[in-house]
Amino acid sequence: MKILVTGAAGFIGSNFVYQQLADHPEDQIVALDLLTYAGNLKNLDGCKDNRQFSFVKMDIRDREAIYSLFEKERFDLVVNFAAESHVDRSIEDPEIFLQTNIIGTSVLMDASLKYGVKRFHQVSTDEVYGDLPLERKDLFFTEETPLHTSSPYSSSKASADLLVGAYHRTYGLDTTISRCSNNYGPYQFPEKLIPLMIHNAEHDIPLPVYGKGLNVRDWLHVSDHCRAIDLIMRNGRTGEVYNVGGHNERANIEVVKTILKQLGKDESLITYVTDRKGHDLRYAIDPKKLESELGWQPQYTFDTGIKETIEWYQQHRGWVEEITSGDYMQYYEKMYGNR
Ligand code: NAD
């Protein structure tokens, strides 16, 4: 099979490319990315000499370029990771989220229809379901939970999901959607909670915890997410949505304290800052459909995964330092300077 992976130089996309090359040596992978602030070609350094792999720098919103790529390559399968992915940035400036996450997805689906792609897989998020109350530990997101978004980011992702459903029903495009909970692991951009807290703790910079730190996220190691996508895009039923999560709920403050403890740093580094606007309280995924239909099970517990992840960031300080110099410093000052 020839597979197009968009957003391949980002966090999850790059992990996915490595996993595909290792697990499916019979397939060809074309990795596409615009290389925005979040895309880093160094994330794909380890596969640049692999004959199964090629890279193209392209914008998923650029219809002409996308059409000529699809005409030339005749993909069997498209998996769309490309997105603006950070909630705080979407609150500052929603426009690019609508352009990339909605329009970009529709361009890819138009191309898929025009050039006979056999399956289009959309990588979505549990944030499309909104949030759950903190005190109702018995409630989980299922695939039937209504879409009820909070941020411009989650609204753009939900809009894309609705479009995917429309292309399936109206034009007969073969589609699947995965909705995963929070990922962590190697190559995550340090604007996100876990790598940001590791970086700050290592440099004795205050750790900015939003509100009281009681919001709950359901953490999944990126490799478990990638294995789920692999199963869904190859074996999932057409037109279906699959939730992905491993029952690893943690309050943010617990995650931050775990990081400080492993790094041998003092909790006095924790600084409570102004809460995120519209901050979702709790995410929790019910993954039963994925487990029973496709036999997926997570391989990581949070305790093992976070330990390994902290070690990865310690061993890849150069990767982090390169990103956290320059533009990142301006971003950090803008978002956290007066918080
Ligand atoms: P990321 O921000 O690390 O990577 C996104 C990639 O998309 C970057 O490499 C960026 O350069 C690329 N991109 C952005 N705009 C583009 C465009 N117009 N054309 C081509 N490429 C473009 O994000 P991530 O955390 O790896 O997330 C990947 C996908 O998974 C997203 O769709 C996100 O919504 C979804 N998701 C993420 C999580 C999570 O916890 N990180 C959880 C569930 C779902």
Ligand code: DAU
């Ligand atoms: O649930 C899946 C989603 O998870 C993905 O769709 C998004 O792309 C991904 O960014 C992530 O969204 P979150 O908003 O949950 O992730 P983030 O790492 O930004 O924040 C996690 C929690 O930590 C959230 O409750 C906000 C809090 N937080 C975050 C940052 C960056 C802090 O307290 N301080 C911070 O500095």
